[in-house]
C-alpha cells in the first residue's frame with residue numbers, strides 16, 4: 001500500500017501521476033504548504049527535510065521524488081516504466097533520472113526560492129543563474145528527444161518522462177517556458193494527451209497548463 005503526501009503541482013505531481021498510470025492502490029494525503037504543514041512536527045517525523053513529497057511504502061516513509069519514481073518502476077515492472085537492469089537503455093535512463101533531479105530540479109529550487117543561495121540581496125543574480133541553467137538543460141533535453149526519442153529514453157514512456165514533464169510544467173511562467181523548444185512542445189502535447197493527465201489534474205484541482 002502506498003500513501004502519498006502531496007501538494008497540488010509540487011514535486012509530488014510526478015509520483016502521483018505514475019501511481020495513477022500504474023493503477024495500484026494508493027491513498028493521498030494533502031499537505032497544506034501555504035499553512036506550513038510541511039514544517040510541522042508530525043510531517044517532519046515522516047520527512048525531516050520538510051519537503052513534499054513523502055510516500056509511505058508498506059509502513060516506511062520515503063522521499064525524493066526521483067527515487068520514488070524509480071522505486072515504483074522497480075516494484076511494478078510489468079508497466080515497463082524503466083529499462084530493466086542490463087538492458088541497453090538502462091544507463092541512459094539512470095543518467096537522465098539523476099540529471100533531471102540533481103541539476104534541473106536543483107536549478108528550479110533556486111528559481112522558486114532565490115533568496116536561499118545567497119540571501120535577499122542576491123535574488124536577481126540567483127534567478128538569472130537559475131534561468132540560465134534551466135534553459136541550458138532544455139537545450140539538452142530537446143537534443144536528446146530529437147535524437148533518441150520520441151520519449152526521453154527511446155520509444156517507451158517511463159518514469160523519466162513523468163519527472164521531465166512535471167519539471168517542464170514548472171517552467172510555465174518563466175520568460176522562456178519549455179514549450180518554446182519545438183521538440184519539447186510536441187513531447188509535452190503527447191504527455192498531456194494521456195488520459196491519466198486529466199485524472200491527475202482533476203484530483204489535484206489544477207487548471208494552469210491544462
Ligand SMILES: N[C@@H](CCC(=O)N[C@@H](CS)C(=O)NCC(=O)O)C(=O)O
Pocket residue numbers: 009010011012038050051052053063064065066105109
Ligand atoms: N529533492 C526533493 C525536493 C522536494 C521539494 O523541494 N519540494 C518542494 C515542493 S515542490 C518543497 O517541499 N519545498 C519546501 C521548501 O523547500 O521549503 C524531491 O524531489 O522530492
